[in-house]
Amino acid sequence: MSAEKRIIDAETLLKPYAVGACSRTPVGVEAVIKREDLPAAVKALVDGRWGYLSAITGLDHPWPKAAKPAQKPGEAPVEPTGPTEDRLEALYQFVSGPVVATLRVSVAYHDATVPTICSVIPSATLYERELQEMFGIVVEGTPETRRLLLPDDWPEHVYPLRKAFKGLP
Amino acid sequence: MDTQQDTRKTFVVPIGPQHPALKEPGHFEITVDGEIVTAATVRLGYVHRGIEKGVEGQNWAQAMYMLERICGICSHVHATAYALGVEALAGVQVPPRAQAIRVLVAELERVHSHLLWLGVAAHEGGFDTLFMYSWRDRELIMDVLEGLTGNRVNYSCNVLGGVKFDVDQKQADAIRSAIDFLEPRTHHYMKVVTTDETLIGRTRHVGTLNGAEAERLGAVGPVARASGVPRDIRVDAPYAGYPTFPVNTVTATAGDLEAKFIVRLEELFESYRVIREILEHLPPGDLSVRVKPRVPAGETVSRVEAPRGELLYYLRSAGGPTPDRVKVRTPSLCNWGTVLATAAGHKLADVPMLIAGIDPCFSCNDRLVTITRRGASDTWTWARLRQYGIEYYR
Numbered sequence: 001m002s003a004e005k006r007i008i009d010a011e012t013l014l015k016p017y018a019v020g021a022c023s024r025t026p027v028g029v030e031a032v033i034k035r036e037d038l039p040a041a042v043k044a045l046v047d048g049r050w051g052y053l054s055a056i057t058g059l060d061h062p063w064p065k066a067a068k069p070a071q072k073p074g075e076a077p078v079e080p081t082g083p084t085e086d087r088l089e090a091l092y093q094f095v096s097g098p099v100v101a102t103l104r105v106s107v108a109y110h111d112a113t114v115p116t117i118c119s120v121i122p123s124a125t126l127y128e129r130e131l132q133e134m135f136g137i138v139v140e141g142t143p144e145t146r147r148l149l150l151p152d153d154w155p156e157h158v159y160p161l162r163k164a165f166k167g168l169p
Numbered sequence: 170m171d172t173q174q175d176t177r178k179t180f181v182v183p184i185g186p187q188h189p190a191l192k193e194p195g196h197f198e199i200t201v202d203g204e205i206v207t208a209a210t211v212r213l214g215y216v217h218r219g220i221e222k223g224v225e226g227q228n229w230a231q232a233m234y235m236l237e238r239i240c241g242i243c244s245h246v247h248a249t250a251y252a253l254g255v256e257a258l259a260g261v262q263v264p265p266r267a268q269a270i271r272v273l274v275a276e277l278e279r280v281h282s283h284l285l286w287l288g289v290a291a292h293e294g295g296f297d298t299l300f301m302y303s304w305r306d307r308e309l310i311m312d313v314l315e316g317l318t319g320n321r322v323n324y325s326c327n328v329l330g331g332v333k334f335d336v337d338q339k340q341a342d343a344i345r346s347a348i349d350f351l352e353p354r355t356h357h358y359m360k361v362v363t364t365d366e367t368l369i370g371r372t373r374h375v376g377t378l379n380g381a382e383a384e385r386l387g388a389v390g391p392v393a394r395a396s397g398v399p400r401d402i403r404v405d406a407p408y409a410g411y412p413t414f415p416v417n418t419v420t421a422t423a424g425d426l427e428a429k430f431i432v433r434l435e436e437l438f439e440s441y442r443v444i445r446e447i448l449e450h451l452p453p454g455d456l457s458v459r460v461k462p463r464v465p466a467g468e469t470v471s472r473v474e475a476p477r478g479e480l481l482y483y484l485r486s487a488g489g490p491t492p493d494r495v496k497v498r499t500p501s502l503c504n505w506g507t508v509l510a511t512a513a514g515h516k517l518a519d520v521p522m523l524i525a526g527i528d529p530c531f532s533c534n535d536r537l538v539t540i541t542r543r544g545a546s547d548t549w550t551w552a553r554l555r556q557y558g559i560e561y562y563r
Contacts, residue, residue, distance in 0.1 A: 026257065027470045052387050054472075055498035057483045093470060093481065098406030100470045123386045123506035127498075134221075149214035160222055 003098050006050070010094075010101040013048045017041035030102035035114050038105055042092065042117045051096025053117075056127035058135035059089040060162045061106075088112050088137050088162075107137060116141040134161040179207055182517065186215045191289075191524065193531035201517055209512040209520070211505055216531050224495050229255055229464055230329055232492055239497065240530055241322050242285060245271075245278045246475040248327040251495070253408055254471030254484040255329050258464050265413065265452040267331035272410035273447045274318070274326045275473075276440040277344070280351070281310040282476035283433045283440075286528045287358060290430065293525040294371040299361060306354050309347040316343055331457025341448045348441045355437045362430040372426035376511045376523045379424050386506040390478020392527050395432045396424035402474040409473075413452070414443050426526050433528075463490050475500055477528050501530045 007029050011022045017040060018031035033041050045051070063086050085108050092103040105114055116139050117124050128139040129148040136159035147154070159165060179202050186194035194215035200208040220239055224232035233255075237248040249271055256263055284307035291299035311321050317340055318324035318333075326332050336344075362368055378388070383396035393400045401418045403411045419435040421428035466488035472481050478500030485494040504527040512523055 025469075052384065054387075054479065054503075055481050055483065055496065057494075057496040057498075059485065059494055091483070093483070095472065095479075095481075100472075102470075121385075121387070123503075126502055126505060144210070146212070147214070148212065149217050151214065151217075160219060165222070 006099040013044045028100040033103045043120045051094045054095040055093045057091040061087045113138045206512045209509045243475045244323045250473040250482040252327045257469045264455040266454045268410040270332045279476045290525045293521045329460040375426045377425040389503045391432045392504045394420045395428035397422040
């Protein structure tokens with residue numbers, strides 16, 4: 001099967017759930033998914049026998065440092081165009097042959113939860129636990145919530161892969 | 170009636186983190202009913218070094234040397250996956266000779282890794298003679314790698330934009346003669362693992378994972394291929410020099426431990442063939458191109474086939490001199506699910522073999538970088554660690 005066919009298949013499967021259109025990336029295709037649609041979108045890929053879940057990647061987008069537009073001297077301040085709050089993002093990376101299909105789910109710091117996809121892909125639990133420990137994105141309904149990677153005496157609510165984390169005191 | 174109920178109670182056997190079965194720390198809780206395993210869980214992180222966080226403070230070139238240290242067995246694939254990702258973001262074309270040398274080292278690394286695994290798996294099966302022979306033979310590859318790169322473990326072959334060294338005639342001859350020795354040895358090992366009664370007793374129909382299960386659990390690499398699932402990134406999405414020097418996917422259908430032996434040994438022959446072919450047809454040209462210290466903003470996914478299966482790197486650049494995010498998903502993490510799922514129904518004594526069957530690499534799925542000495546509470550900074558290294562080798 002050609003890479004192009006795989007991309008088109010992924011676009012067709014993800015279209016009902018994508019916010020806006022699916023966009024092409026150098027390695028495949030990506031779609032922004034609302035978190036409540038995530039299990040259904042994952043199920044669409046799995047039922048459509050489109051590749052397999054290869055990784056769940058967490059990202060931290062703190063605001064305002066990253067999104068604040070630069071103000072040029074003598075000009076009015078530029079209104080920010082991007083998100084104006086601290087956000088976290090989870091990328092669900094599916095692969096099929098050479099193509100990577102990424103589902104992007106974005107959540108705010110103060111409401112950092114995503115639903116589990118373990119009902120569709122049971123083996124995702126290890127990835128979800130990693131996401132939970134490293135970024136503090138609570139994965140609701142994941143079957144196991146004990147520590148997977150961090151030490152037992154690691155403090156609660158300290159998430160080492162967030163940008164604000166600079167080491168334990 | 171009470172006694173009968175008591176005898177049916179299950180019992181949890183904690184194994185690890187330090188245990189005699191493997192040389193790396195991991196903690197397993199095996200629920201047993203008598204001798205038979207009913208459930209298994211895993212706790213990782215004992216060698217978590219925080220490398221993903223650590224590289225965010227390094228520049229693009231330094232980060233590669235840290236990432237290379239994620240694994241002591243397959244260090245080269247980590248550096249390769251990272252370098253390919255950075256080169257994609259930077260939009261540079263790596264010369265074909267460099268890409269071929271990357272594949273050459275990757276295949277030598279696969280040979281040493283599979284021979285190492287053969288020894289470990291034989292040892293878990295109580296067959297220490299096979300362990301000693303395979304590790305003796307593996308030394309040949311280690312010597313070749315040392316002769317080629319100067320290092321036995323962290324070969325440090327890659328630079329961003331290419332490789333560091335060339336392969337001369339003398340080195341090519343040394344590699345050929347090592348392969349010429351190893352090929353008949355591998356045929357011998359194949360005969361041993363498929364005919365030796367005691368080893369077959371530990372491997373045949375043990376830990377059987379059918380193709381559908383392997384797919385459902387997201388298995389990768391030799392574990393998936395032993396169950397007939399043809400997942401091999403070298404073939405599915407050829408990278409570096411693999412488009413020029415293609416490999417054939419090796420699969421088996423049985424899905425048991427024996428099939429995992431057969432697949433890995435068959436892959437050795439495939440590696441020998443590719444290594445010879447590269448030495449024969451090494452493209453001429455430069456070894457590297459320049460990559461600017463600032464990498465344009467963007468994100469990419471880079472996938473390579475490590476000896477243990479698909480290794481995925483996600484790289485994100487904010488346009489600065491340091492990576493914004495590097496995510497590493499190693500093959501061992503994918504394959505844990507298959508151990509936990511297949512353990513149920515087996516004897517407790519089979520568990521070490523089942524764990525060894527996926528060729529787990531704890532350092533890979535764990536990843537940290539502070540050295541804390543408890544009591545003295547001495548935390549080393551990266552700069553101090555680096556200075557220590559410089560002084561040590563001065």
